[in-house]
Amino acid sequence: MDTIYLDHAATTPVHPEVVEAMLPYWTGSFGNASSTHSAGRGAKLALNDARDRIASFIGSSSSELIFTSGGTESDNLALFGAAEAGRSRGSHIVTTRVEHHAVLHACERLSRLGFEVTYVPVDEYGQVSLVDVQEAVRPDTILISVMHGNNEVGTLQPIEEIGCFARDRGIVFHVDAVQTLAYEPLRLSELPVDLMSFSAHKLYGPKGIGALYIARNTRFIPQGYGGSQERKRRPGTENVPAIAGFAKAVELFDRNRYEYREKVERLRSKLVHELERRLGKEAFLLNGHPCERLPHILNISFPGISTETMLMNLDLAGVAAASGSACTSGSLEVSHVLRAMGLSEERAGSAIRFSFGAGNDEDQMIRTAEIIETVAARLRNKI
Template identity: 60%
Template sequence: MTIYLDHAATTPVHPDVIQTMLPIYTHSYGNASSTHSAGREARSVVQRARDLMASLLGCAATQLVFTSGGTESNNMAILGAAAARSSLGKHIITVQTEHHAVLHTCQHLEKLGYEITYLDVDNNGRIDLKQLEEVIRPETILISVMYGNNEVGTIQPIVKIGELARSKGIWFHVDAVQALGVIELSLSSLPIDLMSFSAHKIQGPKGIGALYIAKHIQLEPILHGGSQERKRRAGTENVPGIAGFSKALQIFIEHRYEMQQKMEKLRIEMVTRLQKQLGSEQVVINGHPTDYLPHILNISFPGISSETMLMSLDMEGIAAASGSACTSGSLEVSHVLQAMKLSEQVTASAVRFSFGSASSLQDIVTCAEKIVTIVNRIRNNY
């Protein structure tokens, strides 16, 4: 039986979410844009889901646009803002440690004549607010910063960034894919203009996401066709996915506190066991020491490559990740860890463990035991 510790990549769909979606596939299967009764029934499902999510996130239902996931939400926010504000300037600020859905979108804009500033981070993965203020220009139109990093879990000072952006009349986009359901969000009170979400990180279905758009923001659509989503995102609505997303968010938020406590305990247990058995100098924790997402733990085992550790863990029935891109069957060093300017020994040996609702203390005990065995075996063979 696999011990699954890669919830930051994706999560198993919650049974209650599946039960919410099944009747929509079999009974409420109409196109939500159709005017007949089947269409009206599907449209009602979408509206109820939107209303529920809005109440859970502290915003108006009209401020939520459903997308195909976090990648599309990021693209919609950045490309849509760039097009809408191009007459005011073509300078965008983001961070070197962003998800590729943000970085590659910004690189695409560079080809179209936009200038992108990629902020540095410190050894813990945090940006310097002073540097951010220094790189702002009169022609800066957008700042895009991830709430909590998907590889090391570091949380950025989102409120302070948002306040700075607002004082300069700059739109502020936040990729909150990993933070959703983990960090309390009240969107109407946050200085944020755009925020991206994805369902499959919170035990919802794959292929559905959302973008929060503040009332004063007018984005240029990146998909053209029908008039769905108030003419902001064309395409037939993924009705079962939308219903499943709202149910997953409801479950996650209802159990957020107990989940946070559980994740923190699992994180501490793993770190404590590994440091005790391997020695603290042989177990390097990557990311911010206090401001982190509790379900993400990035550890380096100096002298043992990420690839070797992951393959060894997989053979023991444990699923983890490197948090880095896979190219031609080999792992590249994480751009996040490189941006943090960590030593080559640390960056080349990093493994990300990420916990979920089904993760148990016994899973962590077993995983720690297996890691100790693997590390000792490899080091003794050298």
Template identity: 55%
Template sequence: MNRIYLDHAASTPMHPEVAQTMMDIMTGQFGNASSVHGFGRDAKRTVSAARDAVAASLGCKPEEIIFTSGGTESDNLALFGTATADGRTSGHIITTAIEHHAVLHACAELENAGYEVTFVPVNSFGRINPADIAAAIRPDTFLISMMYVNNEVGVIQPIHEVGQLAREHGIVFHVDAVQAYGHTQIDCQSLPVDLLSVSGHKINGPQGIGALYIRQGIRIQPLMHGGLQEKKRRAGTENIAGIAGLAKAATLASTSIEERWAHDMTLRQTLLKELENALGTDAFVINGDPEHFLPNMLNISFLDIGTETMLMNLDMEGIAAASGSACTSGSLELSHVLQAMDLSEDVLNSAIRFSFGLGNTTEEMEYTAKKIETIWKRLRTRY
């Protein structure tokens, strides 16, 4: 049986060069970067070089990068760290209804602590209207948190416009760029953002490592206390191999964005063309914005066939896809993103996310379309 992985938005296969970089560290370098002897200095140099590489991939200064355990910690540090900076205990936060749960659940906790949060809606394509952000701004608004690219439908959000609004009002602007990183060019020097979260395992790097860009001058209250690592902003012994792996993955991704975009677009178009030929255009609906999207993510509703039923049948054919965020796809809950888009019940109940990347081929897209056709015809005859 062919095994086809179409869930890169959840986690990506590690690039061989990243794996080799990490293996070199794990087998040849074991010092603590905080130690003053030669072994420690070697580890410190590895961390410093990695920081330089990640900063280069984001167009910022090395001292504006701190390493975390991944996107969730980066998001949490951005939100809780800003909310409690300088002794703040209340105030107003703006976010959107389609954020990753790392942001939504953090906002819920902040609400429980006495902060007020406005969840701005999206249109039926899953895109924010900057005017809605502007309308939500209050005198006590201190933070706007918004994703760059949605993790379920791949919609690119109007980051520049919202960032300009935040700058005009003196509001800290956090961007969850976990899905955008490595797929679209990010330049923090020209982008009006103050905080930006990224993760290693979305760009063919290791799991359990990420980074948070903190623009110089932005104050953050640490979540973890202990040592003096990361300039006192994130205590704990550095994950040297993970950091080196993230840096290698960041370099590989940031220097091949155009090639990746073209490759993913070819895969996307091939799958769609084959599905149209096999099922007809009336058999499925594409969820998301037809203009503002990343090509590596394709959310499709196969009408009249339930999400779990389609996913189970695809898995039996060796094809891995998803119903939405990897953090919630193990449950039977409907996607909060698609619900926020106010889609019809049949579209909501039949949505599948395909996400492409390293290792995928057009032949796999053709094979996947044929298997979907077989499944679709078999299941349709039962009703």
């Protein structure tokens, strides 16, 4: 049985051209980029070339981009580095209730270290308002962290408006852009953002590699010690093969961004249409913002059928979906994002996240809808 993979927000398959781009740095060109001999210089050249290409993709200077082990480290590094750097001016941090746990758990740790954190609410669509952020800010606020696109419901946040406000107040602004790197054009030289986190495996790159944008003149204290790599901001031997793969993935997406976006939007609409036709519009509910959203994420509640039960039945039928964040999908707890949106227990406890990618097609959407129709009918005692 061929699996219909609808969990691209968790991770994507590595593109064959990305694998090809990585192979030389595991074999012939395996030098340490910090070494001064020819093998090291070759690795350094590849490292600099990859950094330049990724920086160009996000509209930043190469010197403002450092490599990390992924989005989680990037979020952690941004928050701890900025908080420590700003401690002489204040100890208050503002974030939202719907952030990825890489931010929320980091904020919990910062609270234990003596910082105060305010968690701003969101509306029923999962979107934060600029007014609520403004009202949360205090004279001692040193850092605001708001994700760009939500990983569970796809809702986009007004980061430009929040960033302008933060910049006017001299507050460092961090944005988790792990989900949006592939689908939302970024020109960081023009955006009022000081720190932005990325990960390669959300756009057909390898796992275990990410990046952190640190705008020039941003107050930041490194959180690791032991080497001078990455401008002394993130020590440790760089993972050159993965970095080369990250750059290749970015290049492929840059070349085909419009086609990728159109395709996943079409697949999303197809699945919704098929479910409406087979189940009826009243049988399910869409979660997240109807317009200001990512194109590849679809969060649906099937009232009367628990998330766990639906996921188990989908998996048995060959459909891979999720309950929310990939980092917590093994948990049976209701999503903190859906709770923050104020959804009913029944709605939040029956939500499934489908996320689409380049390997999906419309026939798979039809087949997925057929499977859901069968599962729903059986569980609701209609057959």
